[in-house]
Amino acid sequence: MSLKNVILKPVALCALLGLSTSVFADVTITLPSNVDLLAANSETPKINGNVFSNTKSITLPDGENQIVFRYKPVFRQGGDTEIVTTEAIITKFTASDVELTFDIPEYRSAELARDFDKNPTWKLVDKDGNAVDVKQDKLTNPGFQIGRNYDQESVAYNKKGGIAAITATGALAVTEAAIQSPAANSQYKTTEEQMLHYWYEKADKETKQRFLQSIIQAK
Structure with missing residues (x-):
């Protein structure tokens, strides 16, 4: 045969x-070092680059997409290092044939960075600084947080129909x-x-x- x-x-x-249908990749998102990408379209994200790469990115198909990420800045003062880990954010957006980057405020201290959970003012912008319209929500999971499966959590979130949910039709x-x-x-x-x-x-x-x-x- x-x-x-x-x-x-x-x-x-x-x-x-x-x-996944993500092989039709026309949208590229550059990932800064302080952004931890946890899921993309309810799947484990396929990151372009490795742990030694200065620049990492992900490619997604044209149209509606959904990603889950966490803001994770590192602060160094003297000989001490402090990592701030914020809550996971699930967001959907629509874009085509474009290169996007995260625009996240630069905080001067770990204490100030923790305010990101209360006011997550971030953007996805193109090379000209134009922001893509996004719908965002917190992807919460009560209880012990180690070993979370963000792929499955994204699927469950979409079934519930949150503000950043993607329907089967869109997929x-x-x-x-x-x-x-x-x-x-x-x-x-x-x-x-x-x-x-x-x-x-x-x-x-x-x-x-x-x-x-x-x-x-x-x-």
Whole structure:
């Protein structure tokens, strides 16, 4: 059985390959060192860069997105170091084909930085300083805070329908946009076949191997 003979709907294919629609990445967010990104679209964020990188970023699809982050500044005075860890913020925004950065106030002390929880005045801005409209809320979890799963907490938050919630309809918008994309290639007989090849090429080596193995086992 060849790949061309395998017909799957785009959404089902996403699940099969273990990938998210975030591979259609047209929005880039640069992450400052004092921002800890905890989740993106109810998944573990795929950060561009490593622990040694001076600049880190995340790429997201055009359209509506949701991220969870925490403001985590470090203050040094003399030989002492103090890290302020604020509450997690869940936020949604809509953007397309743009590079964004966090604009967060610079606090002179740890004591002042703790006021961020009471008044989280931050922005996502483009290179010209224009701010993207965001809806934000606190992502709270009563009880012991170590080992939280922000992916699952985001899903639960969305089901409850908070101010920064994303609906299932919004989550499928990227896939629908991809189907209507002018990138369609005439060599494919169907949209499903085109999407199958697209997702397969986007997958990493291990995912491709698992996918091919599942086809062999299904013969």
